[in-house]
Amino acid sequence: MSKDSLTVEIWRGREEGRFDTFEVPRMASQTVLDIVTYVQRNLDPGLSYRFACRVGVCGSCAMTVNGKPRWTCRTHVDKVADEGTLRIQPLKNMPVIRDLAVDMTEFFEKWTKAKAHFVPTTTRHDDFAQVSPSDPKRKEATAGIECINCGVCYSACDTVAWLGDYLGPAALNRAWTLHNDVRDGGQSDRIKAIAGTGGCQACHSHQSCFELCPKHLNPTASIAGLKRATAKAALKGEI
Amino acid sequence: MTPERAETLEWLMQRVSAMVLAVCVIVHLAVIVIAVQGGVTSKEIVARVGGSVPWLAFYSVFVIAVALHAPTGLRNILREYTSLGRRATHWIMAAVCVLILVMGFRAVVGLYGLGA
Structure with missing residues (x-):
């Protein structure tokens, strides 16, 4: 990882699965949802996740980020990427539909x-x-x-x-x-x-x-x- | 009685018994700390507690509070950590309650009898 990029591990699969690793360019005021969206649009179009408003109103985009559940659209990478890496998983206590999308x-x-x-x-x-x-x-x-x-x-x-x-x-x-x-x-x-x-x-x-x-x-x-x-x-x- | 009312009253009983236990444990520990200052012997314990109606009453309340408090907590742990059904956990709770009452009162009454 360099200062210009971030190493991101993202859960793939359902209850059974694996982590895929991506290098994502860093940007100012970047949110965790920005990271996931970048991966889906540029690196792996098959990535499943859920979001809607992007401004902390709808409650659609929650995921587990470095072990803790967060609303990803309002969670800045700076605040949660403790050691320069991000591990993004689906929410706990709900069945996984696929990747980061859970059945609510x-x-x-x-x-x-x-x-x-x-x-x-x-x-x-x-x-x-x-x-x-x-x-x-x-x-x-x-x-x-x-x-x-x-x-x-x-x-x-x-x-x-x-x-x-x-x-x-x-x-x-x-x-x-x-x-x-x-x-x-x-x-x-x-x-x-x-x-x-x-x-x-x-x-x-x-x-x-x-x-x-x-x-x-x-x-x-x-x-x-x-x-x-x-x-x-x-x-x-x-x- | 509805199951909802029974569960809520059980929960309330566990909280109230916890308050009683807090007082009982403090008195029990305070007496131990004071009593061991000059060394403690079984003779001294019997002299203080044996035949004493106030101590008999105090430790009876203590045993009843434990018998009400502990089985409810144990049942909750069993529900959360095992796949035991509601009926099974209820019976285990009742059995533990009876066990604590029998063992507790055997000790309390026995000690009272030594000094009577």
Whole structure:
């Protein structure tokens, strides 16, 4: 490797596979996604990967970079190529479709299982709900609302790796924001869905999700909130 | 009781028993540290704990807290590290709970009996 180029190892195949090595020219402000795109367009057109917006909005381009899950479009090579090399792999805890593209079906199915969707209680004929930004519940919801569904937290989570039916930090974080939404009508079903086996109690609070979330959210804190909420519901016999 | 409620109450019980254990372990260790200052003998232990209703109550609470706390944690470890089913891990948890209660109370009651 010279200062003008970077040695990049990229995973090829599915669960079984190999690393292919490429030399990629270095450029200023180069992101990991720029590297992968360069390889696919100039060195190996057969490389499979996923991206869309390129600006940190869509959550499509997460990959494992030097062992840690990252959103590659906003991850500068300077920040992660510790020893002048990059090793790029697909996200962990999800089946590999091919190369760097993973199957996120189960990840999103768990959002459905956690009932992490808004249940309206009014119609278009009703007036707007008035929720003060300073309301404590609104503040809790706001703290976790900017999730882009990238799967970084799910890939980083040890509990997901150990316990196949664990709902994971992203689905539980979304459930917490909805738990704090006064307009939502799905509270009792949701609290039951996220209690018990595979639910919020399975979290060990390792905080890898908090450490690596590209949006700087804290799913561990959201899950702690859900633990308190489910404990109260269990004591009252509501679940 | 729904499975969700049972699991949540088990989780809560493990947290509460951990709080009790924190106090019990500190008292237990503090007494050991103080007691060994002048050397410790079985005669001295029996003189202090044997026949003492407060110590009998304290160590009974200690044993119950361990019997509630440890099996739940062990079950979680078995679920995460083995392919054992839910039913199997429940029975193992119950067996470990009974084992701790029997062994713990055998020691606690036995020591109380030596000084009674």
